[in-house]
Amino acid sequence: MSVLNLSSRERPDAELERITELAVTLSGLLTRLHTDEPDVAIAAALQHISLATQVETCMLVEFTPLGGVERTHFPAGVVNEESPDHELGGLDPSFLARLARGELVVVSRPEDLTGELTVGPDDAGVCSMLGVPASVAGRVVCALVLQEGRLRRRWPQLLIERLRLVVVMLGSALQCRSHENALRSSVAEIKRLNARLEADNVCLKEEIKSYHDFDEIVGDSAPLRLALARLGQVAPTNSNVLLLGPTGTGKELFARALHERSRRHARALVRVNCAALPPTLVESELFGHEKGAFTGAVAMRQGRFELADGGTIFLDEIGDLPMEIQVKFLRVLQEGEFERVGSSRSKRVDVRVIAATHHDLEAAVAEGRFRADLYYRLSVYPIHLPSLQERASDIPRLVWFFIHRHQRDLGRHITKVPRALMDALQSYSWPGNVRELENVVERSMIASTGNTLQLDAPLTLMARRGGNDAPDNLEAVQRMHIENVLERCGWRINGAGNTAERLGIHPNTLRFRMKKLGVTCPGGKGRSQHHAPAN
Numbered sequence: 001m002s003v004l005n006l007s008s009r010e011r012p013d014a015e016l017e018r019i020t021e022l023a024v025t026l027s028g029l030l031t032r033l034h035t036d037e038p039d040v041a042i043a044a045a046l047q048h049i050s051l052a053t054q055v056e057t058c059m060l061v062e063f064t065p066l067g068g069v070e071r072t073h074f075p076a077g078v079v080n081e082e083s084p085d086h087e088l089g090g091l092d093p094s095f096l097a098r099l100a101r102g103e104l105v106v107v108s109r110p111e112d113l114t115g116e117l118t119v120g121p122d123d124a125g126v127c128s129m130l131g132v133p134a135s136v137a138g139r140v141v142c143a144l145v146l147q148e149g150r151l152r153r154r155w156p157q158l159l160i161e162r163l164r165l166v167v168v169m170l171g172s173a174l175q176c177r178s179h180e181n182a183l184r185s186s187v188a189e190i191k192r193l194n195a196r197l198e199a200d201n202v203c204l205k206e207e208i209k210s211y212h213d214f215d216e217i218v219g220d221s222a223p224l225r226l227a228l229a230r231l232g233q234v235a236p237t238n239s240n241v242l243l244l245g246p247t248g249t250g251k252e253l254f255a256r257a258l259h260e261r262s263r264r265h266a267r268a269l270v271r272v273n274c275a276a277l278p279p280t281l282v283e284s285e286l287f288g289h290e291k292g293a294f295t296g297a298v299a300m301r302q303g304r305f306e307l308a309d310g311g312t313i314f315l316d317e318i319g320d321l322p323m324e325i326q327v328k329f330l331r332v333l334q335e336g337e338f339e340r341v342g343s344s345r346s347k348r349v350d351v352r353v354i355a356a357t358h359h360d361l362e363a364a365v366a367e368g369r370f371r372a373d374l375y376y377r378l379s380v381y382p383i384h385l386p387s388l389q390e391r392a393s394d395i396p397r398l399v400w401f402f403i404h405r406h407q408r409d410l411g412r413h414i415t416k417v418p419r420a421l422m423d424a425l426q427s428y429s430w431p432g433n434v435r436e437l438e439n440v441v442e443r444s445m446i447a448s449t450g451n452t453l454q455l456d457a458p459l460t461l462m463a464r465r466g467g468n469d470a471p472d473n474l475e476a477v478q479r480m481h482i483e484n485v486l487e488r489c490g491w492r493i494n495g496a497g498n499t500a501e502r503l504g505i506h507p508n509t510l511r512f513r514m515k516k517l518g519v520t521c522p523g524g525k526g527r528s529q530h531h532a533p534a535n
Helices: 012-034 036-053 091-102 159-208 222-234 251-260 282-286 323-335 361-366 374-379 389-408 419-427 432-445 464-469 476-489 500-503 506-517
Strands: 058-064 071-072 105-107 128-136 139-149 241-244 269-273 312-317 337-339 346-348 352-357 380-383
Touching: 012 036, 012 159, 036 058, 036 071, 036 159, 036 500, 058 091, 091 105, 091 139, 128 159, 139 159, 159 380, 222 251, 222 380, 222 389, 241 251, 251 269, 251 312, 251 352, 282 323, 323 337, 323 374, 361 374, 389 419, 389 432, 419 500, 476 500, 500 506
Parallel strands: 241 352, 241 380, 269 312, 312 352
Antiparallel strands: 058 071, 058 139, 105 128, 128 139, 337 346
């Protein structure tokens, strides 16, 4: 311990003068507590106090809000390592407890030590000690402790009052430092939350751009009802779901419906199209990266799994995920852990996974293109989404749904769809499924000038009843379809319910196409309504 001798011949008021001057000195010194090195300023202040009082030991005990010792400060250049309990400065617990309660402790000679106050560890002698607590805003923040081990020391009341003033200054400075630290922590937390909100906002904007409500799963066919029934069973759980089916069957609609009916609906649904991500960026997109992790990583970025924490992540076209990423993806599913690119620190997330693919994953597993363990993790509850060809009875409802969706934006008011046109739509194979149907309807609305829906392009719809014998040539398909409709209409071209109206085109347009395709009526020119009565 540092030992400073005290001159017994010193005038009593000289010490008071030094303490008074010290208060002025500390008022400027303690402003350094607002810098990045507060401990240096505290140590310097205690060194001034030690020199002014000429005591053997000087320390400042900082208390927690609950009265425990947060840490002990010593003068600059003094390290109290003689005691195994050096972090507490070798102070007796009962002595600390009294100071934490805000009690002033004055011991001028060993005989003043009460039963609860002992001499300290290892029987280190204490002749005199003084403990001066400081309360700020109703809480004991710290206490100044002065000790003499060799000399008996009187602690005049005026000296105690001066020291109390100095300790309050130290306590106020510590309180300011504590508030600043709390403020910095709050600012850091606010920045973190703002970054999370900003990232969530990006995801929400992406959702709004392609928002589809559960009610937009249109149809009442048996295959669709089966898929919706399975959706209703698994939605309230946290189980992973695998959506299977050809492209354009509405897998994203089902994923949104699953999320909205789950317990996670209040958090984000994050969508990732695995097929659209460049192979070099898949890992960064899914798991994020640290600043400087690779060329172009100018800032830290959260990955999609981190953004989906507490919510749901929808991985579309999961069958296109590279093999090297499948390993890391499997770890997230199994343990809920991952590392950002460029970081060795693991992060934990709680995410429900909905995956979708048009690939045959079982075949991909057999061919070694997809990990078997990942497939089994994903396909906890598979749902097959039927193709449009499997649910042809839903096409009329879908057509009108798309008409109502687009007619305001397109400036159209479609009130009629010819029966022949609807029959043709229902007889087409629809390789692009619902997405292709919507495109055809929208394109036809643009081409329709009246209130009747008309196809924009020459009919390319293949009747199912043609089977494998149906021609592949486009003009042959058009010729066959026009001839079929003409036959059903008695070869009448115009008039209500006749060929032109059923095909959804103008009679003159039909005559032009018949001439171009070489379609001729058995009686010569195509008949108009007044040439023969309608059936």
